[in-house]
Amino acid sequence: MQCPKCRGAMRTYERNGVHIDQCDGCRGIFLDYGELETLTRMESQWAQQHHTAPPPPPPPMPHGAPGWGAPHHGHYGHHRQRSWVGMLFST
Amino acid sequence: MSESEALIGELRDLATRYGAAPAEVLPTRPDVTVVRAGAVVVKAHSPGTARAPLERRIRAAAHPALREIMLQPVTGEILVAGDRLVTVWPAGTPVDPRSPQAAPWEEAARLLARLHAVPSRALPPLPPAGGPARVATTVARLDPGSPAGILVRRTLACLPPPADGPGSLTHGDWHMGQMVRLRGEWLLIDVDDLGTGDPAWDLARPAAWFAAGLLEPEVWHRFLAAYRAEGGHAAGTGDPWPRLDLPAQALTVQLTAAAVAKAEHEGRPPDEVERVLLDTCRRIVRFRDACHSVPTQ
Numbered sequence: 001m002q003c004p005k006c007r008g009a010m011r012t013y014e015r016n017g018v019h020i021d022q023c024d025g026c027r028g029i030f031l032d033y034g035e036l037e038t039l040t041r042m043e044s045q046w047a048q049q050h051h052t053a054p055p056p057p058p059p060p061m062p063h064g065a066p067g068w069g070a071p072h073h074g075h076y077g078h079h080r081q082r083s084w085v086g087m088l089f090s091t
Numbered sequence: 092m093s094e095s096e097a098l099i100g101e102l103r104d105l106a107t108r109y110g111a112a113p114a115e116v117l118p119t120r121p122d123v124t125v126v127r128a129g130a131v132v133v134k135a136h137s138p139g140t141a142r143a144p145l146e147r148r149i150r151a152a153a154h155p156a157l158r159e160i161m162l163q164p165v166t167g168e169i170l171v172a173g174d175r176l177v178t179v180w181p182a183g184t185p186v187d188p189r190s191p192q193a194a195p196w197e198e199a200a201r202l203l204a205r206l207h208a209v210p211s212r213a214l215p216p217l218p219p220a221g222g223p224a225r226v227a228t229t230v231a232r233l234d235p236g237s238p239a240g241i242l243v244r245r246t247l248a249c250l251p252p253p254a255d256g257p258g259s260l261t262h263g264d265w266h267m268g269q270m271v272r273l274r275g276e277w278l279l280i281d282v283d284d285l286g287t288g289d290p291a292w293d294l295a296r297p298a299a300w301f302a303a304g305l306l307e308p309e310v311w312h313r314f315l316a317a318y319r320a321e322g323g324h325a326a327g328t329g330d331p332w333p334r335l336d337l338p339a340q341a342l343t344v345q346l347t348a349a350a351v352a353k354a355e356h357e358g359r360p361p362d363e364v365e366r367v368l369l370d371t372c373r374r375i376v377r378f379r380d381a382c383h384s385v386p387t388q
Contacts, residue, residue, distance in 0.1 A: 064312070066332045068340065068378035070304025070371070083353075083364040084305060087346060089188050089268035091120050091225075 003028060016042065094173070095124070098135055101172035102126040106133045109165060109179050124175075131165055132182045135175040136283060144218040145169060145176055148282035156213040160205050161285075162271060162278045183271025183278065194267050196297075196310055197317035198277040202270070204323030206279060207290040209260045220263035221284025222292035223253045226341045229348045239351040239361065239369060246372040247344045249379035250337065253289065259324075261288040266296050290325035294318065295338035298331075299346060302339055303371040305364065340375050347372050 001010040001021060008025025018038050021030040031039075103114040103126055112129025119125045122137040136145060146169060152161050162180055170177040186194050211217070230247050233240040262269065263284025270277050297314055300306035315331060327334045347368040354361045361369060 064330070065308075066302050066336055066339070068336075068371070068374045069302040070367075070374075081362070081364055083350060083362050085188050085191050087266075087300075087305075087350065087364070088191055088194070089186070089266060090349075091264055091266065091268075 001030075004030070018042075098124060098173050098175060099126065102133050102135055102177065103128075105170060105172065105177060105179070106131060109133065110182075127182050130182050132180050133170075133177055134180065135172055135177050138175065140176050140283070142169060142176060144286075145178075145282070147215060147217055148285045149178060151214045151217055151285060152282045154214050156209050157206070159276065160202055160209070160279060161282070162273065162280045178282075180280070181273055183273035183280070185271050186267050188268075191267075195270065195277055196314045199265070199267070199270060200314045200317035200323065201321040202277060202279050203262065203265060203290075203293050203325075204318045204321035206262060207259055207293070207325055208322055211258075211260055211287055214260065217260070217286045220258070220261035220286035220288030220292065222261070222263050222288060222295070222338070223341065225264070225284070226345045226348075229345045229352075232352050233348050234355055237351075237355065239347075239355075242369060242372050242376075243344060243348050243351065246340075246347075246375050249376050250340055250344070253337065253341070258287040259290050261286060261290045262293050263288060265293045289338065290323075291334045292338045292342075294325055294331075294335060295342040296346070298335045298339035299342040299371075303343065303367055305367060340379075343368065343371050343375060 001012075002008070003010050003023035003025060005028050006023060006026040008023045010021045010023050010030065013020045013022060018035050019032055020035070021032075022028070023030075099116055102116075102124060106114040106126045106128035110128030110131040114126050114128040117125040117127050117132065124135040126133050149164055149167055149169065151157065153163050153167050157163070162183065165179040165181060168179075170179070226247065230243055233243055235241070235244065262279060262281075263286055264281060265279070269279055269281050271280050272278075294315075297306055297311060301308065301311035315326060318326065319328075325334065347365075350365040350368055351361060354365055
């Protein structure tokens with residue numbers, strides 16, 4: 001196969017199931033259909049083994065409550081508590 | 092005679108002149124003094140209140156477009172007592188803090204919805220609404236070295252700055268103490284923070300109380316439903332949280348800062364309600380951190 005860029009001869013390598021054609025002249029690399037995706041997949045597998053995965057995004061909340069809201073039930077027993085009533089009525 | 096006694100003496104004289112009745116001092120927040128005489132109250136605004144923005148806000152409150160939404164002043168004139176600006180208002184009946192269960196949530200929601208629907212061009216030009224600026228000033232009053240102070244500052248630092256926008260008419264400091272009943276109708280009071288802004292900030296206090304787990308979901312949903320039924324647009328349609336998240340988180344920071352400052356001032360550890368707010372701050376930090384560390388693809 002001839003290099004599409006410099007017309008040099010291309011040599012085929014196989015690395016972990018991926019065919020890579022590399023030009024002897026300009027060192028350019030040609031990937032067949034699907035091979036870039038295979039490389040990306042392998043890279044992300046490698047990254048997952050070598051780094052702790054990022055924390056998952058906050059789960060979507062049921063309609064009507066924010067993701068940072070109180071987890072289960074609230075604290076609604078405080079209606080006689082001075083600080084709650086004070087807050088309800090003050091700047 | 093102390094400075095505050097002198098101020099109260101002058102306010103009593105003014106109130107008696109307008110109200111033609113014996114004057115009494117009404118309970119309010121510490122930076123404001125309100126004296127009632129018969130059918131009027133006189134209010135000495137917070138020290139350092141600038142005259143020009145207050146004049147614009149008083150003119151807006153007196154405008155026919157806000158009739159039946161906001162309390163209209165007795166006079167558009169701004170008086171002076173000592174170094175304080177003073178305004179004169181009809182005396183209404185506030186929400187009774189002794190029965191918070193009877194608080195008029197739906198009436199509040201409808202008044203806010205109608206306020207937000209008033210086109211800005213219907214009124215004389217107004218300064219920016221007061222909400223966002225108050226968060227930082229409240230946090231600045233906290234002891235920066237205390238564990239609660241560190242948490243509150245960290246939570247504030249997580250929040251993106253509020254987006255600038257054209258905005259609409261906004262009360263700027265709404266809570267249950269900002270309504271009175273006059274001749275059978277509820278009205279919004281307090282023009283000090285009235286202006287152009289993101290009206291979602293007017294829903295941010297109840298949203299923050301609901302998110303913290305302090306306000307019953309049933310009350311919150313009644314409030315929001317009444318707001319939307321009256322045409323209120325500040326929470327969008329459908330899920331309200333895309334519009335409310337940031338203002339409600341900012342208000343949580345403000346409420347926590349005010350509550351912690353009060354506990355510090357009284358020399359006691361945070362009570363249960365104050366701890367609930369501190370827990371909410373912790374959740375906001377976790378939520379914002381998780382959002383930031385999601386990889387973008």
